[in-house]
Amino acid sequence: MNRPVLTLALAALFLAWTDPGSTQPPLPKPDHVVIVIEENHAFGQVIDSPAAPYLNALARKGALLTHSYAVTHPSQPNYIALFAGTLEGVNGNTCPTSLTAPNLSSTLAQAGHTFIGYAEDLPAVGAVDCIAGAYARKHNPWVNWQSSAFNTVPAQQNRPLTDFPTDFNTLPTVSIIVPNQQNDMHDGQDPDRIQRADKWLQARLERYVDWAQTHNSLLIITWDEDNGKSENHIPTILVGPMVRAGRYGESTNHYGVLRTITDMYGAQPVGLSRQAAPLTTMWAAPKLTP
Numbered sequence: 001m002n003r004p005v006l007t008l009a010l011a012a013l014f015l016a017w018t019d020p021g022s023t024q025p026p027l028p029k030p031d032h033v034v035i036v037i038e039e040n041h042a043f044g045q046v047i048d049s050p051a052a053p054y055l056n057a058l059a060r061k062g063a064l065l066t067h068s069y070a071v072t073h074p075s076q077p078n079y080i081a082l083f084a085g086t087l088e089g090v091n092g093n094t095c096p097t098s099l100t101a102p103n104l105s106s107t108l109a110q111a112g113h114t115f116i117g118y119a120e121d122l123p124a125v126g127a128v129d130c131i132a133g134a135y136a137r138k139h140n141p142w143v144n145w146q147s148s149a150f151n152t153v154p155a156q157q158n159r160p161l162t163d164f165p166t167d168f169n170t171l172p173t174v175s176i177i178v179p180n181q182q183n184d185m186h187d188g189q190d191p192d193r194i195q196r197a198d199k200w201l202q203a204r205l206e207r208y209v210d211w212a213q214t215h216n217s218l219l220i221i222t223w224d225e226d227n228g229k230s231e232n233h234i235p236t237i238l239v240g241p242m243v244r245a246g247r248y249g250e251s252t253n254h255y256g257v258l259r260t261i262t263d264m265y266g267a268q269p270v271g272l273s274r275q276a277a278p279l280t281t282m283w284a285a286p287k288l289t290p
């Protein structure tokens with residue numbers, strides 16, 4: 001390709017990212033996505049709260065979705081919705097539960113990518129306990145496919161948080177972190193439980209966030225549901241080098257977040273995420289090098 005043609009091609013790509021009248025821009029393809037799921041708090045309880053300085057620093061550093069929603073109550077079906085794009089008939093915090101629908105792990109595997117879920121205080125790799133100390137299976141959606149005959153999530157993908165890599169280069173394509181119920185804003189009273197979760201996130205993730213900025217890695221922090229008083233309006237924060245800092249009014253829910261992740265990797269969307277739109281407004285334009 002000669003230089004004038006190459007220049008025009010690069011200009012066209014740049015316009016596709018910057019022209020507000022253009023069609024949907026291409027999604028980034030992070031080397032890794034790390035998702036953290038918090039508990040039972042509405043947007044207004046966390047955003048701009050003095051009890052959550054680290055979370056709000058991340059919201060300023062990255063993209064804050066101001067119209068992000070959970071899909072139901074209580075906790076467990078929201079986790080399942082984010083993982084599989086469906087409630088699979090689950091409408092409560094039941095345990096044990098065995099599910100068979102296509103899910104984030106199975107669709108990523110079909111596209112040649114990897115998934116691991118990390119649960120704080122999970123007793124052992126592949127453990128199926130309903131409760132173990134401050135660990136609760138209702139907050140661990142992938143374990144519900146561990147013994148499934150269809151779209152199985154292997155036991156090796158159900159891991160304690162202590163197995164989360166210290167060498168971030170070895171992260172799977174997509175991982176989900178669920179803190180225990182003492183560290184995810186579930187147990188206790190506000191503002192103490194918000195402060196505890198905020199400090200926990202900084203202690204566990206600050207080194208990863210710093211690393212991600214130069215390693216094409218994306219952090220997503222979201223909540224399972226609100227406090228039952230705000231129409232399920234929850235915070236969702238995205239931080240990474242492919243994200244433009246700001247507040248974005250693009251409306252989404254668990255299905256939209258799931259659709260964004262599967263589309264990033266060319267994986268088939270699953271469940272009701274097939275009808276959801278991926279997030280499109282917060283991505284930074286690519287660095288164009290002739």
